[in-house]
Amino acid sequence: IEQKMGQTSKIVLSLTPSERAALKEGINFLRNKADGKSFILYKDADTVRACKNTCKHQGGVFIADIEDLTGKCVRCTKHNWRLDMSIMKYVNPPDSFSQDELVVETDTNNGLVVIELHPPNPWDADPRQAEELSFGEVQVTYLTHACMELVLGDKRFIFDPWLMGPAFARGWWLLHEPPCDWMERLCRADLIYISHMHSDHLSYPTLKKLAERRPDVPIYVGNTERPVFWYLDQSGVKMTKINIVPFGVWQQVDQNLRFMILMDGVHPEMDTCIIVEYKGHKILNTVDCTRPNGGKLPEKVDLMMSDFAGGASGFPMTFSGGKFTEAWKAQFIKTERRKLLNYKAQLVTDLKPKIYCPFAGYFVEAHPSDSYIKKTNLKNDPEELNRLIKKKCGDVFTWTPKPGATLDLARILKDPTDSKGIMDPPAGTKVFKESWDFKPYIDSLSAAVDDEIFCYPSWIKEYYVWAGFKGYNLVIRVIETDDDFNPLPGGYNYLVDFLDLTFPAQRPSRDSPYEEIKVRVSVMRHVVKHGLLWDDLYIGFQTRLRRDPDIYHHQFWNHFQIKLPLTPPDWKSFLEQLKKI
Secondary structure (H helix, E strand, C coil): CHHHHCCEEEEEEEECHHHHHCCCCEEEEEECCCCCCEEEEEEECCEEEEEECCCCCCCCCEEECCCCCCCCEEEECCCCCEEECCCCEEEECCCCCECCCEEEEECCCCCEEEEEEECCCHHHCCCCCCCCCCCCCEEEEEEECCEEEEEECCEEEEECCCCCCCECCCCEEECECCCCCHHHHHHHCCEEECCCCCCCCCCHHHHHHHHHHCCCCCEEEECCCCCCCCCHHHHCCCCCCEEEECCCCCEECCCCEEEEEEEECCCCCCCEEEEEEECCEEEEECCCCCCEHHHCCCCCCCEEEECCCCCCCCCCCCECCCCCCHHHHHHHHHHHHHHHHHHHHHHHHHHCCCEEEECCCCEECCCHHHHHHHHHCCCCCHHHHHHHHHHHCCCCEECCCCCCCEEEHHHHHHCCCCCCCEECCCCCCCCECCCCCHHHHHHHHHCCCCCHHHHCCCHHHHHHHHHCCCCCCCEEEEEEECCCCCECCCCCEEEEECCCCECCCCCCCCCCCEEEEEEEHHHHHHHHHHCCCCHHHHCCCCEEEEEECCCCCHHHHHHHHHCCCCCCCCHHHHHHHHHHC
């Protein structure tokens, strides 16, 4: 066990003395001929630095950056992120990530070896042999989107219950009709795991309904920098048993069942994934993680499930100006979805689970005002992904679930052709939702429009001072609009200069990046009033954006999407102070 839990290293690339001598100054793209893995080496006189040819953002491939005159930068083919190899930091977006660096050493023959260090795998602590399962002992039922029910012996474990209402303000709605007994399933749960704070995983409308019947269901979340339930007190939802657990540590439920929550390598401050183990059989759910556990995951698990669809971003559909023509956006979306399919297929091929299930991508932009997004924001087809996986790795059994369908783990492991291995819902059961109850949720958002706060223009300064983002060279113009993104008569139209956090009447004359943000008034005022994160605006397709130059400002968006204060603005004191004047 000590040997298994110790740090290990692996030589991922070797260069002979002649190959080392052939390295040119600056950037060198190399491939390991044995396994096909790609690397980038940067040579500066006698110093060589190295990394994998993989963008830390979303796993894209780097190529030479022909616009870089310094010879130090490479460009990602996915989102044009630029990495300065001389310092191993991303320069577009500025002030964002550092690249994971590999170790470069001289070997005994004066060649070079590139080494990857592997910390111990936490799931190898206290290893357990897989026991034989009885038929029906482990059953996995798909409910909708990212929500699964796992029956593990006499325990019931539910993942990410979003089963009613919208997500991201009003931008996302459930594609699938949940089983009619979904509430009874939630009430019977022994444990609920919620992966992160996004509202398609942490659904306050769903939990509010559950709390009316069983507020004491134990809920487990990872110990993320921004608490998953940061908004719980304001939400009015009365769930009483929320457990925050450390990363990488087995949580023992009973003699046979344990689970471990792991953090994401790109968004450790908010995103998590989970390993569930029952009698030595592992189920891996990577949820929405971009690089779950930094890319190090258990191989040959019994069941793996992950997202697959794409489209969980306002980019590029909500952008206009410059290159953002309809033709460019359509081609970008088509290309990106194909890259995501290939990435997921390769991940499954590398990890070699016995069973793979694509999920966490079944949402639709159902509200009529979002018909443009629904039309253009194409999603991947899970069946296409499963066909690609079968082509790459025919030994993996793939499952595209229907709401209410149940997989019997023991049966599929023993015989994938067993007709009782997957039990679909009865014939005639509705799979896709045909209608959504928009009105109560839209009305709830619209209630903020006429709030007294917005009678006073000084709310703008109050809000952005509260937000706490400044000292960054960016100017934004925010324009309140109607549902069709037409400027609202009488609505606010204002500038914010984040360099010194001022609110000028005109755009500053200095050279500064600029973003124009048109935003639906009901959603913007709801977000402002309650101190909510801007994911509701951006991921929820509630904005239309133009930027000059075309640069993603990671610090700005990361702050407003993840790092806003945990408590809302004190609007009561704001109004009291104004009335004293």
